[in-house]
Amino acid sequence: MLNGYGRERDAVAALDSAWEELKTMGTLAVVRKTEQRGSRAKLEDVTYTLFPTRDFVAEQKAANRRQNDAKVSSSPSR
Structure with missing residues (x-):
């Protein structure tokens, strides 16, 4: 997902920053980060669990309900 970064550490830091921005906007309540490390403590994978507000x-x-209502009301009646 973050292939444009030279170092994995920079990619993870950018993603952490993006999650924090979403938290300040009121979209995310909690972000849990789990790092999987290999030999010599090399970062192999990071898993994020996101919880919305x-x-x-x-x-x-509400948006989904409005969209579904609009589809129902615009479909032809039989």
Whole structure:
């Protein structure tokens, strides 16, 4: 996903920064980061678990409901 970076550490730092920005915007409530390390403590993989805020979830559900309602009302009646 972050192939444009020369060092993995820089790519992970950029992603951490992006998650923090989403937290300050009120989209994410919690970000859990799990690092898998290999021999000599070399970083092999990073797994993120993201938890949205309740407000964001409610916003998305409302948007989906509006979209579905618009599809139903615009479809031809039989």
